[in-house]
Amino acid sequence: MKRTHHCNQLRPEHLGQTATLCGWVHSRRDLGGVIFVDIRDREGRTQAVFDPSDLPPEVFHRAEALRAESVVRVTGSVRRRPDGTDNPKIPTGTVEVMASELEVLNLADPLPFQIDEPEAAARVNEEMRLKHRYLDLRRPEMLRNLRLRSRVAATTRTYFDEQGFLEVETPILFKSTPEGAREFLVPNRREPGTAYALPQSPQQFKQILMVAGVERYYQIARCFRDEDQRADRQLEFTQIDVEMSFIDREDLYATIEGLLQRVWKVALDRDIPTPFPRLRFADALNRFGIDKPDTRFGMELADFTEEFRSSPFKVFSGAVAAGGVVKALNAKGLACATQGQLQAMTDLATSFGAKGLAFIKVENREWKSPIVKFFGETEKAALTEKLGIEEGDLVLFAAGEWLTACEILGKIRLYAADVLKAQGKLVLDPGRFDFLWVVDFPLLSFDREQNRWYSSHHPFTAPVAEDIPMLRTDPKRVRGQHYDVVVNGVELGGGSIRIHQPDVQKTIFEEVLQIPPETAQARFGYMLEAFRYGAPPHGGIALGFDRLIAILCGTPSIRDVIAFPKTAKGTCLMTESPGLMEPKQLRELGLELKGARKD
RNA sequence: GGGGGCGUAGCUCAAUUGGUUAGAGCGCUGCCCUGUCACGGCAGAGGUUACGGGUUCGAGCCCCGCCGCUCCCGCCA
Numbered sequence: 001m002k003r004t005h006h007c008n009q010l011r012p013e014h015l016g017q018t019a020t021l022c023g024w025v026h027s028r029r030d031l032g033g034v035i036f037v038d039i040r041d042r043e044g045r046t047q048a049v050f051d052p053s054d055l056p057p058e059v060f061h062r063a064e065a066l067r068a069e070s071v072v073r074v075t076g077s078v079r080r081r082p083d084g085t086d087n088p089k090i091p092t093g094t095v096e097v098m099a100s101e102l103e104v105l106n107l108a109d110p111l112p113f114q115i116d117e118p119e120a121a122a123r124v125n126e127e128m129r130l131k132h133r134y135l136d137l138r139r140p141e142m143l144r145n146l147r148l149r150s151r152v153a154a155t156t157r158t159y160f161d162e163q164g165f166l167e168v169e170t171p172i173l174f175k176s177t178p179e180g181a182r183e184f185l186v187p188n189r190r191e192p193g194t195a196y197a198l199p200q201s202p203q204q205f206k207q208i209l210m211v212a213g214v215e216r217y218y219q220i221a222r223c224f225r226d227e228d229q230r231a232d233r234q235l236e237f238t239q240i241d242v243e244m245s246f247i248d249r250e251d252l253y254a255t256i257e258g259l260l261q262r263v264w265k266v267a268l269d270r271d272i273p274t275p276f277p278r279l280r281f282a283d284a285l286n287r288f289g290i291d292k293p294d295t296r297f298g299m300e301l302a303d304f305t306e307e308f309r310s311s312p313f314k315v316f317s318g319a320v321a322a323g324g325v326v327k328a329l330n331a332k333g334l335a336c337a338t339q340g341q342l343q344a345m346t347d348l349a350t351s352f353g354a355k356g357l358a359f360i361k362v363e364n365r366e367w368k369s370p371i372v373k374f375f376g377e378t379e380k381a382a383l384t385e386k387l388g389i390e391e392g393d394l395v396l397f398a399a400g401e402w403l404t405a406c407e408i409l410g411k412i413r414l415y416a417a418d419v420l421k422a423q424g425k426l427v428l429d430p431g432r433f434d435f436l437w438v439v440d441f442p443l444l445s446f447d448r449e450q451n452r453w454y455s456s457h458h459p460f461t462a463p464v465a466e467d468i469p470m471l472r473t474d475p476k477r478v479r480g481q482h483y484d485v486v487v488n489g490v491e492l493g494g495g496s497i498r499i500h501q502p503d504v505q506k507t508i509f510e511e512v513l514q515i516p517p518e519t520a521q522a523r524f525g526y527m528l529e530a531f532r533y534g535a536p537p538h539g540g541i542a543l544g545f546d547r548l549i550a551i552l553c554g555t556p557s558i559r560d561v562i563a564f565p566k567t568a569k570g571t572c573l574m575t576e577s578p579g580l581m582e583p584k585q586l587r588e589l590g591l592e593l594k595g596a597r598k599d
Numbered sequence: 600g601g602g603g604g605c606g607u608a609g610c611u612c613a614a615u616u617g618g619u620u621a622g623a624g625c626g627c628u629g630c631c632c633u634g635u636c637a638c639g640g641c642a643g644a645g646g647u648u649a650c651g652g653g654u655u656c657g658a659g660c661c662c663c664g665c666c667g668c669u670c671c672c673g674c675c676a
Contacts, residue, residue: 033633047636068626085634093636110627113610117637120625123611127668180676200676227675228600351672458676568669 002073008044010078010095019097020075021046022105024138025066027116035063037099039074042143047087047096048074055100062102068116069135071106074099115139126559130573133564145561148267149549153220155266156240159259165216165242170205172198172222177523179459181225184235192590198224201542204527206243207460207498210538211530215245220545229568231557232490232547236566240548242495243540249481249497252539253437256485256493260435267552268431276435276485284438285403289327289410291441294489295434297417297426301329301409302386304379308399313374315355319399326399329409330387331416333425334394335361341419345412349398352408358397362389414489430554435487443467443480444512452514457482459508460527461496462539468504471512481539492548495541502531 003022010019026040035050050063066072076099087093112132113124121139129136136142157167176183176197183197199205201223209217221241229235240259244252257274264272284293287300304326308316316326331337337345342359349357360369360383367380375383387395396412398405420426443463444453453475455461463471464479471478481497499505505528509520521528546558559565566572586592 027636027638029635029638031633031635031638032631034635035633036635036638038636049634051633053633082634085636087636089636110609114626117625120611120637125606125610125668127606128610130668177676182674203676225675228673230675231670233675455676460676567667569667571667573668 006043007039007041007046008091010046010092010097012080012094014078014095015080017078018075019078020073021048021097022073023071025068025070025072025108027068028063028066030064035060037063037066037072037074039072039097044092045090046092047081048076048099049096050099050102059099059102062104063099065107066104067108067110068114069108069111069138070104071108073101073103073105075101111135127567127573130559130565130567133574137563142560145549145553145555146563148552149561152263152267152549152552153545155263156218156220156259159262160216160218160242163216163255163258165218166214167219168209168214168217169219170199170202170221174199174205177204179523181227184224184226187589187591189588189590200225201239202241203458203460204524206241206540207527207538208530210243210245210498211533211535213536215536217241217243217540221542229566229570231559232544232550234546234558234562234565235570237558238545240493240543240545241540242542243538245536245538247497247537247539249439249483249539252495252497252541253483256541256543257435260485263548263552264433270431270433272433272435276437278437278439280440281438281442282440285406285410289329289406289408289413290489291438292484292486292489292491293410293436293438294414294417295436296428296432296488299329299332299413299416301327301406301413304328304382304386307379307382311374311379313371315358315371316397316399319405324400325402325405326397327405327409328383328387328395328397329413329416330389331394331396331412331420332390333392334416334420335363335392337361337394337419345396345415348411348415349408352411353404354398354400354408357408357412358399360395362391362393362395365391433487433551435485438484438486439482440464440479441482441484442476443478443482444475446476453512455508455513456480457494457496459513460498460505462499462504471507475512483541485541485543487551490547490551491544492551493541493543495539497537497539500531500535500537502528502535505531 002020004020005014007021007023021039023039023041026038026045029036033052037048037050038045039048050060052060074097076097078095079098081094081096113121113128113135115121115135115138118139118141122141137146160167173186173196176185176195181200183200186196186198188194188196202219202221206217219241221239222236223239224236226235227233242255244255253275257276261272261274264270279293281291284291286303287293288295289301305320308326309320311317319326346357358369358371360367360372383389383395389395394416396409398408417426421428441456443456443461445456447454457480461480461482464481467478482494483496484494485492499508506520509515509524510517546561549561550556550558553561555561564572564574571577
């Protein structure tokens, strides 16, 4: 080994020993006569002292010429720092290495940006950080994220191994399944005109593994989706993928709760209570206006459909007459909302199809609102009671189709919470984690444009058994055995109990989803066939691993927990990928470009 | 595909809202400094204001286009 200790190891117990440290020059303080150099490695930092009075001149000159982030190897004796010169900010701050040798392993050029000062480094443009990712990752904050990610991955493997799961790798070169997300294609040189596709998830393979008798499968799997990106979505991302045979939903909940409990303990040393609360999809929408509610704060929606059924305010009574609902929420203490904030909320509402956004400001014991003149005493009393209206509140309304009205107020609720947070009126404990399962999703949703049903989750999701007869007669009312696990308003993962009878699967494909039989055969024939030869009842889930780590690290962007992420446009600024295709490559693949090349 | 924000020295940001020679901190270079730890002091170098047009007596600032980064909508079975 080139070193005897790492840079967070030396303590007073090592006094008098000779130590050799390797690492990066974190900072250099040249006082003219004596030079202090902080050597940093991934564990921490240690101060080395270069004193010209007992050093060969060439060693001292090398120390004088050091630049930040150069890589060095320093040998010297460990000694107590003189009285009054301890550095309480670092764990090694009571000792120092009195250098006798210095080897410069790599003299660094001046850096494109400084990384020694955490606050300044965190403000550097992400473009710069991504271009020089090796420098960005040297920052202790980023190394901590990578380390946490690694530990959670190891914990996950240990946990599933203990529970009798097999880790099985599935192909990255898969085949195109045009349902769902847009895929990345990989042209096949051996037969021009054909292509592999990168998997959106190992869904079909893991179900086949159940048919194969694996019984319990997991994988920390890379997935690929060629869709537009977000702070929490990358082109390639990682899932903890799980599938189990001979289980019901409850068995799966317990398995995943056990995993998350273990992960939170290892990563944050926190005990999270289980079982997690269960919330039906319909209740999630009714109370929070979203299928992944953040339950750390209230401001729940309330229903006023009955109260406004015969209201003189036609916007409300008309919506009810058309079979819709009237919903409201109380943004506690937000009567002070600015014109701009009210406008932003209205824009949010109209972007979801609302005609406008009705509101009541409660100020100076008065209800200020363009619509309050339509309200009678009964309505006012109902509002006051159900919403707990007090001085300083802002009440917001949505009327219309149930799902739309709920979703509008769901967005408003989150917006209002952000405003209240910024004003310091709503404070969330950063150590609080509200887990819950959302269950009883509708199996199918209706696509108005294409005039057909599509799977809310995916076409392999099993209907709730007692609802199967309604598949043909009343598809809207069929519940799926689908579940999402949510924490603090973030969808951490989702899954379902799968269909394991080929006839039910065929009904879903052909009669409900209206996929022509030959198409279903071409895309999923091997699954239908496999299911004819002894398919066990099974189900599973996939957890977003990057999101999981981001939550544990307390960062809003998964780019902070991925070593080499891509930009919003899908490029890697460090390697400058994707790159242009060479004519030779195109010829081999039997491809021809239609558009003009950029160069 | 659509909407918002940003782009000025190596980095982070100013530039009195269109007016003289575009500034500061950090970094960098040189000199000084023997107990610093964001060391300190003195001096200095460093700019195609992302890029291309336009308006104007005059543009970092206004207009059009374009590139990049970012946030959101659509999209993400």
